[in-house]
Amino acid sequence: MKNRLIGMRTIKTALVVVLSYIVSSIINDELSFALIYAAVICVETSVVSSFKIGYNRVLGTVVGGIIGLFMSYIPLYGAITMAAGVVITILFCNLLDIKKATGIAITLVIIIVTGSSESSPAIYAMQRTLDTVIGIVIATIVNMLIYPPDQMIRVRDSFQKFRDTARHVVGDLILYGISDGLDTLGTQLDGFKDTFNELNKELFILKKYDKEEYDYYALMVEASEKVFIYAEATSLSETNVKMTKDNHQKLYKLLSLEIFQTEFVTMESSTREDMIYNYNLAKLISALEKILKERTFQVDNSKY
Known part of the structure; x- marks a missing residue:
């Protein structure tokens, strides 16, 4: 078992990508990077860590979504806006003691600030936040039901x-x-x-x-x-x-x-x-x- 070229976590990660792709195709007009990315990084080594980190990353997603929405309305040069958003996000994640969710929160801020020309900032922020939460849920369910780590x-x-x-x-x-x-x-x-x-x-x-x-x-x-x-x-x-x-x-x-x-x-x-x-x-x-x-x-x- 230890010498397998492809481990169970690798297989589950691949399954999560497939499920995330399908779900994203159904609920969005185009594939959502936020949904698939969130699902992939939330495949954990234990059921408990899936719950705990999944919960923390949902909080991080909400933080990132709110900060990203706020920053998207600030009329600054794009790079300055993203940099400021990243700094604020790190501070909030540290304050809420969800440091492991900082990465996903920052990613969401950048996605939202980058934005979409076809949607308003508020609608786009809500869509990407929802996508991220769905990705986290998919990963947590797969980790629980498909050969949970022993x-x-x-x-x-x-x-x-x-x-x-x-x-x-x-x-x-x-x-x-x-x-x-x-x-x-x-x-x-x-x-x-x-x-x-x-x-x-x-x-x-x-x-x-x-x-x-x-x-x-x-x-x-x-x-x-x-x-x-x-x-x-x-x-x-x-x-x-x-x-x-x-x-x-x-x-x-x-x-x-x-x-x-x-x-x-x-x-x-x-x-x-x-x-x-x-x-x-x-x-x-x-x-x-x-x-x-x-x-x-x-x-x-x-x-x-």
Whole structure:
């Protein structure tokens, strides 16, 4: 699936173009660039983002339509009018916190200011605003009904990347004291959390996700955060600290690390630095055990 030359989002975008073309041909005397453009840029990677961004872009469209209409009545040189309209549109979109809709709002302002010699500015502005809203609606419906994006797959993939990286980063940290991989691990943790949050938002709209698998990844987010926190804490330890025999055995069993150490510390013989190191290491091992434990879930294809 990952190696397909043409992905599902590409196919849906092509379908949106066809539907937009047909709808535009029916409701307009000529093809509407605003309708087709709006539909194409609103094909999103999740159902929730389709709703949210679609809603924001409708607001952006209204803002662009109003500003475009206002600017079309100002008797200035065309380029100055468009430039002023663009600046005003950006300010309003920032004010309304719909920054992702700024592009479509600006496009609409330019389309309206460019205008049509056959229609009054007010009628032309309303036509283009309506076209843009229709394009957004088409894209949102297609994204919902035609093979809606599966956020659980993205969560699985991002967690697998984090888990594989964690295994190598912790190994390098314990064996060689190399902590360079922590930045990569932190980035992948953020990616895993972001994809899980997107999945979380979809639960109220889509009921297709298995609750047991969802609960598992909710626990894995917490465990992954602990892996990163305690890996960072362990990396800050002094180079001469000694490991307890218990931590040594658990690391060997968990990661098959050949840690050559003949002298181990006990609670009685530990220095303050040894105790801190082994505390963080024990917490790291505990969190690693949770994320490295393999789990399989039965996928019910009838839900998709």
